[in-house]
Structure formats: C-alpha cells, structure tokens
Amino acid sequence: DTGVSQNPRHKITKRGQNVTFRCDPISEHNRLYWYRQTLGQGPEFLTYFQNEAQLEKSRLLSDRFSAERPKGSFSTLEIQRTEQGDSAMYLCASSKGGSALSYEQYFGPGTRLTVT
Amino acid sequence: AQTVTQSQPEMSVQEAETVTLSCTYDTSESDYYLFWYKQPPSRQMILVIRQEAYKQQNATENRFSVNFQKAAKSFSLKISDSQLGDAAMYFCALRGGSEKLVFGKGTKLTVNP
Numbered sequence: 278d279t280g281v282s283q284n285p286r287h288k289i290t291k292r293g294q295n296v297t298f299r300c301d302p303i304s305e306h307n308r309l310y311w312y313r314q315t316l317g318q319g320p321e322f323l324t325y326f327q328n329e330a331q332l333e334k335s336r337l338l339s340d341r342f343s344a345e346r347p348k349g350s351f352s353t354l355e356i357q358r359t360e361q362g363d364s365a366m367y368l369c370a371s372s373k374g375g376s377a378l379s380y381e382q383y384f385g386p387g388t389r390l391t392v393t
Numbered sequence: 394a395q396t397v398t399q400s401q402p403e404m405s406v407q408e409a410e411t412v413t414l415s416c417t418y419d420t421s422e423s424d425y426y427l428f429w430y431k432q433p434p435s436r437q438m439i440l441v442i443r444q445e446a447y448k449q450q451n452a453t454e455n456r457f458s459v460n461f462q463k464a465a466k467s468f469s470l471k472i473s474d475s476q477l478g479d480a481a482m483y484f485c486a487l488r489g490g491s492e493k494l495v496f497g498k499g500t501k502l503t504v505n506p
Contacts, residue, residue, distance in 0.1 A: 280437075281437075308492065310492070310493070310494075312494075317498065317499075318498055318499075319397075319484050319486075319496030319497050319498050319499050320438075320484070320494070320496050321496070322493035322494065322495070325492050325493060332492070333491055333492060333493060335493075368438070380426050380443060380488065381440050381443065382440075382494060383440075384430075384437050384438040384439070385437060386436070386437045387437065
C-alpha cells in the first residue's frame with residue numbers, strides 16, 4: 278500500500294493556460310474524490326467517482342473544470358483557461374467502497390496550483 | 394445544506410497537557426458520520442477519529458477522544474497528553490447522504506514544549 282499519489286506536486290501557470298493534474302489512488306480502492314483547498318479554508322468537495330463513473334459533481338466544478346477516470350484507476354483533473362481564483366491546493370482522496378472502511382477517505386499530498 | 398463550524402481558528406497547549414477542539418454541525422440527514430482529520434504542515438491529511446451518529450458511545454483512539462452531543466449537534470475532540478507531533482491543522486468533517494465530506498475551516502493547534 279503506497280498511498281494516494283498526486284502529480285505534479287506544484288504547478289505554476291499563467292492565466293489563460295490549461296493545466297492537468299493526475300491522481301493515483303490506493304490500488305484496491307474503487308472510489309476517488311477531488312477536493313479544492315484554498316488558504317485558510319477546509320477542503321471543498323469537487324467531484325467523486327465510483328470506478329469509472331462520475332457520480333457526483335459540485336456546483337464549484339464550473340464548465341472550465343473536467344475530471345475523468347477512464348479505466349477506473351487513476352484520475353485526471355483538467356482546468357481550462359485558468360484564472361487567478363483557481364489558485365489553490367487540489368486534493369485527491371480514495372476509499373474502498375462496499376465495506377465499513379469505505380467511510381474513511383485516504384488523502385494524497387495534493388497539487389498546489391499557482392496562477393499568475 | 395450541511396455545514397460544519399469550527400469556532401477556534403487557533404489553539405495552543407503545553408506538552409503533556411490536554412486540549413479540546415470544538416466543532417458544531419448542521420445536517421438534516423438522520424444517518425451521518427463525523428470525522429476529525431489532522432493536516433500537519435506540508436503533509437497530507439490523515440484521519441484521527443470517526444464517529445457514527447447512530448452510536449451513543451463516544452469514539453476513542455489512544456490519546457484522542459470525542460464528545461459527541463447529538464441533540465446539540467456538537468462534536469469536540471479531546472487530545473490528552475499532548476505531544477509535539479500533534480501540532481497541525483485539525484479539521485472537523487461531516488458525511489451524510491452522499492459520499493462527499495463537508496469540512497470546517499480548521500483549527501491550528503500549537504504544542505509548546
């Protein structure tokens with residue numbers, strides 16, 4: 278069990294550019310979550326997948342945001358036409374569905390995005 | 394809508410002493426779960442303790458325990474025998490009705506030697 282990994286750990290981009298982040302969940306976990314955390318705030322839910330199906334999306338996930346989990350393993354989060362307000366830490370978490378332990382979400386280290 | 398409120402932006406405690414972090418929440422769900430997560434500086438968030446709302450008994454995990462007051466919608470975390478490694482941001486979180494976690498704004502805990 279190597280834990281949830283996220284790449285890159287840091288990303289600096291210019292306003293208007295597109296960025297893509299990757300999350301690799303714990304191998305046997307079928308549920309994957311994306312959260313956004315701004316400075317001084319708790320994480321806010323963005324979206325969640327069960328296997329390859331995207332089952333819930335927050336209203337925070339504007340049209341410029343898209344997330345995929347094509348084979349039910351890793352996931353990508355893309356932000357198009359980045360804005361300065363997108364600067365935040367993007368956290369990925371995973372859990373094993375179908376058991377009591379599914380209630381625990383294991384978090385990755387996050388990708389810190391800075392939009393200049 | 395579900396909300397979680399942590400009214401203490403910062404707390405401090407002396408090493409080996411006990412500290413209590415406060416959390417109140419609101420939900421219309423009858424079945425829900427409450428969590429305390431710890432986020433050390435520049436490190437990933439880890440689960441400290443979990444409480445199922447249907448359980449009357451307060452959860453405990455070694456030096457960490459909760460005081461769950463369902464009627465008051467209160468869920469505080471008590472850390473006993475505080476250690477330097479307990480210094481971190483602590484987030485209270487709620488899960489009910491869906492898979493998403495709803496977090497509070499966090500409490501920064503400083504442990505003084």
